Structure formats: C-alpha cells, structure tokens
Amino acid sequence: MCAALKRCAYRHKGKIMENTNIVTTEQQAPNTISASNAIFNVQALGQLTAFANLMADSQVTVPAHLAGKPADCMAIVMQAMQWGMNPYAVAQKTH
Numbered sequence: 001m002c003a004a005l006k007r008c009a010y011r012h013k014g015k016i017m018e019n020t021n022i023v024t025t026e027q028q029a030p031n032t033i034s035a036s037n038a039i040f041n042v043q044a045l046g047q048l049t050a051f052a053n054l055m056a057d058s059q060v061t062v063p064a065h066l067a068g069k070p071a072d073c074m075a076i077v078m079q080a081m082q083w084g085m086n087p088y089a090v091a092q093k094t095h
Contacts, residue, residue: 035081052077055087062091 038044052074059067066072073087076094080087 035078061088
C-alpha cells in the first residue's frame with residue numbers, strides 16, 4: 001500500500017489551520033502463478049526451466065546429488081514454489 005501526504009490549509013476564527021490527511025492507494029499485486037499452473041504456461045515454464053538449469057550448473061550452492069541434474073532441480077524449484085520457499089533452502093534438505 002502506498003501512502004501519500006496531503007496538506008490543506010484553511011482559516012478558522014482568524015487563524016490559519018493546517019489539516020494533514022494521509023491518502024492511501026492500493027497497488028496492483030504482481031502477476032503470480034502457482035506451481036501447478038506453471039507447467040501449462042509456456043513463459044512461466046521457460047523461466048522455471050532456466051532457473052533449474054542455472055541451479056543445476058552450480059557446484060557450491062546445491063548438494064552434490066543435484067549438481068548437473070536439471071530435471072531434479074526442476075522438481076526442487078517447483079516444490080519450493082508451492083511452499084513459497086527459497087529453492088536453494090529446499091535443495092539443502094533433500095537426500
């Protein structure tokens with residue numbers, strides 16, 4: 001939510017009074033997609049695949065059993081997405 005300050009000056013019994021109002025506006029939520037729907041969205045699936053490939057290319061930030069395995073990393077990425085967690089944190093708890 002974004003808040004903007006609006007000030008109004010007016011006279012009351014010969015004195016200048018100041019009124020401060022806070023005006024709030026709703027910001028539109030970013031487009032979100034669930035893991036279950038991502039496989040049916042070509043753009044989202046491409047982004048997940050690219051991230052899984054990036055994750056699989058890692059040698060340090062993922063466990064050894066996931067390094068070089070983009071399909072396994074894709075499963076981790078999709079599960080992390082469903083849980084709303086960091087994929088690297090989820091990967092650390094796999095065996």
